[in-house]
Amino acid sequence: MGAPLTGSSDHGWKDGGMPDSEDVVTHARERRVVVIGAGVAGLVAAWECARVGLTVTVLDAADRSGGSLAPVEIDGLTLDAAHIDIAPGDPEAEAVLHLLGCDTVSVPDARIALAGGGPLPGDELLGIPVNPWAPEVRRIIGWSGTWRAYLDRLRPPLTIGREPRLGALVRTRLGERVADRLVTPLAAARWETTPDDLDADAVLPGISTALTRTGSLTGAVSQLQAHPEPARRALRSGFASLVAALDTHLRDLSVEVHTGREATGITARDEGWRVTTDDADIHADAVIIATGAADAGRLLEPVLGDVEALVAVDEVDVVTLVVDATDVAQGGPDVLVFPRGSEVYSATDVTARSPQVGPARRVIRVVLAASERDDAALAAVAAASVTDLVGASLTSSRVRGVARSRRVAAGTGRRVADSARREATRAMIDAHEGLDIVGGWLAGGDVADEIGDAVRTAERVRHGLLWGREPDLGTP
Ligand SMILES: Cc1cc2nc3c(=O)[nH]c(=O)nc-3n(C[C@H](O)[C@H](O)[C@H](O)COP(=O)(O)OP(=O)(O)OC[C@H]3O[C@@H](n4cnc5c(N)ncnc54)[C@H](O)[C@@H]3O)c2cc1C
Numbered sequence: 001m002g003a004p005l006t007g008s009s010d011h012g013w014k015d016g017g018m019p020d021s022e023d024v025v026t027h028a029r030e031r032r033v034v035v036i037g038a039g040v041a042g043l044v045a046a047w048e049c050a051r052v053g054l055t056v057t058v059l060d061a062a063d064r065s066g067g068s069l070a071p072v073e074i075d076g077l078t079l080d081a082a083h084i085d086i087a088p089g090d091p092e093a094e095a096v097l098h099l100l101g102c103d104t105v106s107v108p109d110a111r112i113a114l115a116g117g118g119p120l121p122g123d124e125l126l127g128i129p130v131n132p133w134a135p136e137v138r139r140i141i142g143w144s145g146t147w148r149a150y151l152d153r154l155r156p157p158l159t160i161g162r163e164p165r166l167g168a169l170v171r172t173r174l175g176e177r178v179a180d181r182l183v184t185p186l187a188a189a190r191w192e193t194t195p196d197d198l199d200a201d202a203v204l205p206g207i208s209t210a211l212t213r214t215g216s217l218t219g220a221v222s223q224l225q226a227h228p229e230p231a232r233r234a235l236r237s238g239f240a241s242l243v244a245a246l247d248t249h250l251r252d253l254s255v256e257v258h259t260g261r262e263a264t265g266i267t268a269r270d271e272g273w274r275v276t277t278d279d280a281d282i283h284a285d286a287v288i289i290a291t292g293a294a295d296a297g298r299l300l301e302p303v304l305g306d307v308e309a310l311v312a313v314d315e316v317d318v319v320t321l322v323v324d325a326t327d328v329a330q331g332g333p334d335v336l337v338f339p340r341g342s343e344v345y346s347a348t349d350v351t352a353r354s355p356q357v358g359p360a361r362r363v364i365r366v367v368l369a370a371s372e373r374d375d376a377a378l379a380a381v382a383a384a385s386v387t388d389l390v391g392a393s394l395t396s397s398r399v400r401g402v403a404r405s406r407r408v409a410a411g412t413g414r415r416v417a418d419s420a421r422r423e424a425t426r427a428m429i430d431a432h433e434g435l436d437i438v439g440g441w442l443a444g445g446d447v448a449d450e451i452g453d454a455v456r457t458a459e460r461v462r463h464g465l466l467w468g469r470e471p472d473l474g475t476p
Contacts, residue, residue: 024466028053031465034275034284035059036263036299039067041438041450042290043246044096048458049288050253054465057282058255059275061262066243067292068407068440069447075322075401079354079363080238086448093451097235100245104233110348113333114140114185115388123225125204126195127186128170129178130222137182145177152216164416166203167195173217180340189337189346191411192316192367202414205229234353239447266299272434286434286461290454293408293441303432310425313441314409315370316345319382322401323394325351325362336389343369344385361400364389375404413444436461 031054035046038060050056064070072081086093086104097104113119121129121136129137132149141149152173163169166187171179179195187195191203201208210220235242250257265276272285289296297311336347345367351357366382373381379402383394412418422442429437436457440446443453 025053028462028466029055031055031285032057032283033286033288033461033465034263034273034282035288035290036266036275037067037290037292037295037439038062038065038257038259039290039292039439040069040242040246040447041440041443041454042067042288043243043250044451044454045288045290045438045458045461046255046257047246047249047253048455049462050250050255052462052466054462056250056253056255057284058250058257059261059263059277060257060259061295063260065247065257065259066240068405069239069243071238071240072320072403072405074320074403075361077322077354077357077361077363077401078240079320079322079403080240081318081320081403081405086233086235086446090448090452092455093448096451096455097242100242100249102242102245103236105236106231107234109231110334111332112186112189112335112337113388114181115336115338115342115347115385117181117339119333120182120186123222124182124186125221125224126166126190127178127182127184128174128204128217128221129182130218130225132174132178132218140181141177145175145181148175149178149218151175152218155216164199164201165196166198166200169200170195170217184340185337185342187411188342189335189367191414192345192409193314193411193415197415197417198411199414199416199418203411238353263299266303266435268303268432268435284434285465286436288457288461289435289437290439292439296437296439296441300429300437303435304428307425307428310421310428311441313412315406316409317368317370317378318405318407319366319368319378320403320405321364321366321379321382321386321394321399322357323362323364323383323390324398324400325360332389332391336386338385342385343371344381345369347382347386347389349389362390370406375402378404408441410446412441413446413449433464434461 033049033054033056035042035058038058042058043065046056046058068081071078117140119136121134123130132146138146167179170183183195187198191198206224207220210223211217214220214223261277263275263277266287267274272283273287275282275284275287289299293311293313297307300307334349338344347364347366349362350365351362354363357363364386366385383399387393425442429435438454438457440450443449
């Protein structure tokens, strides 16, 4: 890597002290960052580096930027491949969206129903009921489940310090029926994993303190509900607008974004790195890997050694169905969750989020455990799962178009095992100056997590290039 600006007189800065602004600009221009992957994480990292004047090159193997956020074409409609909502609360992510001019609107609470089990009461949190005697809850867990859940109020409190796993915590406090029939379907729908994988405090922030304070899990949920988290936000013009805004800002800063250009290898050199593509070797003072997990593993293996355990993430298949809406029931639930053991995690009616769809069609998104099924078989499983959502069984003639994509499970980053995996990955990367990594598979499967993490990583990279490495800024 080239010498950073340290203020040492060896660099010949005026007065032999701090560099002046011209020195900094020239120095920044002479430093090249190569970002591999033009999904949202890579584009944000590239923008953050280019904004301080670094020379930035972005490579993406696909023929367009945006990665998983690139839109899909179905039945003549251009639709967001993603659900279009992001978690609020990450200040870096909110600042980026604001600077990019991407307006957000809050997403109304969804009406959730259990497939074959009817609607949920609506005041539960991840399936944990506030009132186990509510008729909707009793219908699902039965009288014996209700009595067992009621014992929660009579048992001594248990702090999450002793039980971090959501599933085990619920089972201990409220019994098997609440855990299996309510929390498991809701955890699968929201976080695409089992409650025993999930860190209770990461998915229900404040639950441990509330449990200690109120002495019961139902009481803790009731207390969290009294101070609800801010609603999730949707981008007013969809995720495509975020990608378009990033593309424009990168162009304005003269960042080269090469699509259709796959990075096939990275090699450490005496000074910096060499990034290899099919037709060129590019010198980089710093490399930011912003691909998915599997591609990151391939690129990192020659540098770091065995990375298989580090890049192992759960993935899901997402099937978007555009269906004929004539004689389809209106006013049903927005989200359908599925009983324990189902390979389908959730089915969501996202029609209202795509105004161009019109009244004759509905857009339904089904999320399933990743499988090797072919497209037709996967579409058939997805279509068969949505009966309770559309109020009728969906014959193939009603399906006007289908698209399939794969992404990391939403719970990535919130599982009990994740913080150790993330720390191990970061520690291995940290040992290599000028090499960094961003992306949903490491930061968390939520766009807000990814943006915040990309901002913090880019800050470390540019600090390293301009001023020398500093101690870890504390990436969460
Ligand atoms: C259907 C779907 C629904 C979603 N819904 C939501 C949602 O509602 N809310 C939410 O917050 N998030 C959602 N997400 C998740 C979110 O879209 C992703 O987590 C996020 O876009 C991942 O961004 P990324 O930059 O980490 O990776 P990606 O978007 O996967 O980008 C990685 C890029 O790297 C490129 N690449 C890979 N290997 C190479 C190589 N060797 N050389 C060059 N380029 C390479 C790929 O072509 C790709 O463009 C959804 C995702 C999908 C697919």
